Amino acid sequence: MRYLFRPPGTEAAGLLSLPWHQPLEEWDEDLLIEVPQRGISRHVVRFAASEGRVYALKEIAEPLARHEYALLAEFEGEGLPSVSVLGICVDRPDDQQAILVTRYLEYSMSYRYLFSGPRAADDPMKLLDTLVELLVRLHLAGVYWGDCSLSNTLFRLDAGTFTAYLVDAETAERHPTLSARKRAYDVDLARERVGAELMDLQSGELLSPEIDPIEIADSLPVRYQALWEEVTREEVFRADEQAIRVAERLQRINDLGFDVGEIELVTSGDGARLRVETRVAEPGQxxxxxxxxxxxEVQENQAQRLLNDLWSYRAYLEQRGGRPVPETVAGHRWLTEVYQPVVGAVPDELAGRLEPAEVFHEVLEHRWFLSEQAGFDVGTWAAVRSYVQHVLPRTPVQLTTPSVRAHRSEPG
Structure with missing residues (x-):
């Protein structure tokens, strides 16, 4: 047998003692763990833990395993939202298929949970928009997915919204750029698969009666085209408008969660033409x-929400002290005096139900809700007590695994 890991460090060494010579279906249950709310796969998939981390092991033909390994490594290096690959095991005895090893995406949820669980009924279109955004990011990077579906995607909460991550790249292809025809074919495949997946949920009575699978699926190409045009189209305007129009366009792209690369502005006597190169990297400002x-280290929307609270705390410190507070000092004090005490107030029996940054976001939302009811600001700690007592216990234990929860830590 041969192993290929990236990077070849202690993380990989902890997995070498597993029985790679045996078919995954025959592995001893004591070596494996159950992952809540896992999706459906056409391959044999198992989960194992080592050194406090959880890994997904997928049995697959060696050429496909090598192809997926290389692509996922590229995606991670470029910041595309996808699962992180660790390695592959090939040349297994008795002509067994290879095993692809990826890192389990903590706090992620499958579409089956999101459409049938307690967080499902809000707005299914939000989840579809998240999938569309992922597909646009891939297409901007020259990636033809070839198997875009809800089953091949994982979702994480990000300050009340969702972020989508590609899970399966077996059929994906990498090109310098994608033609409009190639993109359209990928979108049409996604529409068909999403419709079939939602109809399957409907037949199993796992879908809310108010949700129309065909209506949702048919809206996918429309939503895709609207987002694609917004981040790629050229704009033409009068020369005297160029300053404000360029600023507005860049702000719209940033608000959609995309980064801006090169800007080309061509001016003439008739006006100006603006072309913006939209970066494919995961947003990170x-x-x-x-x-x-x-x-x-949190997700982008969470980071924006936390920064807003940090700046508010900095203003409070300056007002109370009567002098400016450097941003680095404010950051340290906010972390130790606000953030850590709030997430640390979650009792052990409720830990791991949500990502710590998502807990903090929900506490801020709960504080606003309580203050609206009371007619005055109830304060952070009243909101924390009420949230821990009345809100968090209603969140199911589905976003991480016991072994991960046991090893979670916060920066000090």
Missing amino acids: HRRELVRLTGL
């Missing part, structure tokens, strides 16, 4: 800023 100030 707020994430990078939060890491710089606090060391916290």
Whole structure:
């Protein structure tokens, strides 16, 4: 047998003792763990834990395993939203298929849970928009997915919204650019698969009666085209408008969660033409800023919400002290005096139900709700007590695994 891991460090070494020579279906249950709310796969998939981390093991033909391994490594290096690949095991005895190893995406949820669980009924179109955004990101990067579906996607809460991650890249292809025809075919496949998946949920009575599977699926191409045009179209305007029109266009792209690369502005006597190169990398402006100030690594929408609270706390410190507070000092004080005490107030029996940053976001939302009811600001700690007592216990234990929860930590 041969193993290929990236990077070849202690993380991989902890997995080498597993019985790679045996078919995955025959592995001892003591070596495996149950992952809540896992999706459906056409391959044999099992989950194992090592050194406090959880890994997904998928049995697949060696050429496909090598292809998927290489693509997922590329995606991770470029910041595309996808699961993180660790390695492959090939040349297994008795002509067995290869095993692809990916890192389990903590706090992720399958579409089956999201459409049938307690968080499902809000607005299914939001989940569809998240899938569409992922497909646009891939197409901007020259990636033809070939198997875009809800089953091949995982979703994570991000400050009340969702972020989608590609899980399966067996059929994906990488090109310098994608033609309109190639993109259209990918979108049409996604529409068919999403419709079939939702109809399957409907037949199993796992879908809310108010949700029309065909209506949702048929809206996917329309939503895709609207987003694609917004982030790629050229704009033409009068020369005297160029300053404000360029700023407005860049702001719209940023608000959609995309980064801006090269800008081409061609002016003439008749006006100006603007072309914007939209970067394919996962959005990160707020994430990078939060890491710089606090060391916290969270998702982009979460980072924006946390930064807003940090700046409010900085203003409070300056008003109370009567002098300016450097942003690095404010970041450290907010982390130790606000964020850590709030997430630390979650009792052990409720830990792991939501990502810590999502807990903090929901506490802020709950504070606003309670204050609206009371007619005055109830304060953070009243909101924390009420949230822990009345809201968080209603969130099912589905977003992470016991072994991961036992090893979760926060920056100090």
